[in-house]
Amino acid sequence: MSEVNLRIPGPTPLPPSVQEAMRRDMINHRGPEFAQMQAEIVEALKVFLQTQNDVLLLTASGTGGLEAAVVNTLSPGDKVLSVSIGYFGERFRTIAQVYGADIVKLDIPQGQAARGAQVAEALRAAPDVKAVLVTHNETSTGVTNPLQEIAAEVKAAGKLLLVDAISSAGCVPLETDAWGVDVLVTGSQKGWMAPPGLAFLSMSREAWAAHATAKMPHFYFDLKRHKKAMTEGSTPWTPAVSVYYALHEGMRLLMAEGREKVLARHQRVADLTREGLKAMGLRLFADPQFASNTVTSVYPPAGLNADDFRRQVKKAHNVVLAGAQGDLAGKVFRVGHLGYVHEADIAATLDAIRAELPLAVPA
């Protein structure tokens, strides 16, 4: 564990060998070493994403990946069902709006998940929808949508499915091809044991078909240019080479651990987090049935502001908790438990939180 215990839902702490990997000398991103490194990363990502679809890497944050998903498959005026259960669902929606999509909203109260039946009903009410935007794991509330049941309804209705899996992929069960996800987006600083700077997308055959007629403008994020360049072993624009080094090492560690064990580890640390917080008398924000295995939202001790409380924990114990977004700011704080995280990190986090509880709260 590093000196600071960084318990936010990204950037996540890095394994020492990943930090070390970034010291490598720069290479030509049009040369054979880069081509091999990128190919190995993509092969490993396909295992963790459970896909045979194209997987492309963009030099961008996850939000850039969301924009790429939208602009490469849609045209202005296309009707889109936007399923939002929080702040990041809103962001995905706003991107589609900015580029001229005609938005049909399905809004679920914060803390709850969207269900397949609700999505099916929304699609029956708006049969001319072309695509559905869904957040797999809502980082702002710590809720994981039941993507498999949602995807089943979207595919039964014959719609294109675009999924923000930024903070879920690699950490929680997710079967891109079996479930029918057409475009999946994730980012290097979440489950992948790497620093921020790269977004990854998978594109199904249906997504490529949509790309062929998509009229929302795109250049930097043009996935066709990315696919062509990848075929040649490179990227269309100069990539974040040092982040590739880190990701390559992160993927090596993940492959060595094995997908099943990585998912099981996330289940264990999430259970430990939730049980530990509840045992202190703290109240969790998310519906327990859909509580996220990568991030937990929790109310501060009664009478305290969440941001004051987490600053106190940082000052006293060097444990960095995350604030909340939008109208939850100050009302809840969040504990990240994804990527390079083990039981000891969570135990130390719980100790720090417990030590700062006011005496009124039963410990």
Add this chain to the structure above:
Amino acid sequence: MSEVNLRIPGPTPLPPSVQEAMRRDMINHRGPEFAQMQAEIVEALKVFLQTQNDVLLLTASGTGGLEAAVVNTLSPGDKVLSVSIGYFGERFRTIAQVYGADIVKLDIPQGQAARGAQVAEALRAAPDVKAVLVTHNETSTGVTNPLQEIAAEVKAAGKLLLVDAISSAGCVPLETDAWGVDVLVTGSQKGWMAPPGLAFLSMSREAWAAHATAKMPHFYFDLKRHKKAMTEGSTPWTPAVSVYYALHEGMRLLMAEGREKVLARHQRVADLTREGLKAMGLRLFADPQFASNTVTSVYPPAGLNADDFRRQVKKAHNVVLAGAQGDLAGKVFRVGHLGYVHEADIAATLDAIRAELPLAVPA
């Protein structure tokens, strides 16, 4: 010097302390450490760019920065004068085209520079042009446009000036405010002793005024969101934190050396490169009056393919030269001499090239 002598015009080699800086533990990009780091980087960039304008950092390649320059200041249908002297001038133009600009072309043969008088004439012929797109340093041919005289004509005509200074800024004389550059774009992997992954833009008051009415769609690259987040000490989306670490150290080294000395060093290594290549009997591609101080394009020895020759130099001496783009591929090769580069790197490069010359060429 590192074991491989990477002589391409980006990614450029990294100083050891920059490589070391990337090992730092991840931090919260919404916390005070990040805010201070970003503020210090921006202050140093303002010195090197000679500007009091806003300077914003994007997690993207330089091409993403070019897209940001276009979509934040223009609307579909706006008439734009696109001055192109090569491959990257074409790219800047294509971005504007993709987003619906009405392009007026000023094309200069490869190897030559655009002159102020030519730009003035083009503006007289198309008085309803709103903005002018210019490449300061055309990396594909090794030509530096006389930006000061071009800018004088653009500003005299009252047009917005968008400049691709990706491979010039920080290396060659460039006075953003004094010359009247409204939007300047550069990238971390060029003159800044850092790896790729970040693009920087400066935005003048006129550029912000144009932003207020610009209708080309943008979200990830929305500079207003970036400015707001920077005011709060952060970025709107998770930034490439490890590249920030590297850039912060690169800027520290550049500030310690001093802007005048950095520019003088680039002049010296460029002179050394050009004189050394000519002394071997090799022919340079660029008009000598406008030869770039950051990259030199050169014809291979007579009868040889440029790519075969540079592969031979790499194999025998571990000196990596760059190929050429577009219709110059195979016809010329390029020597990068920007960023962390000193006389010894160039001497070793010249030795390697000389050793591979066929006997027919006088040495």
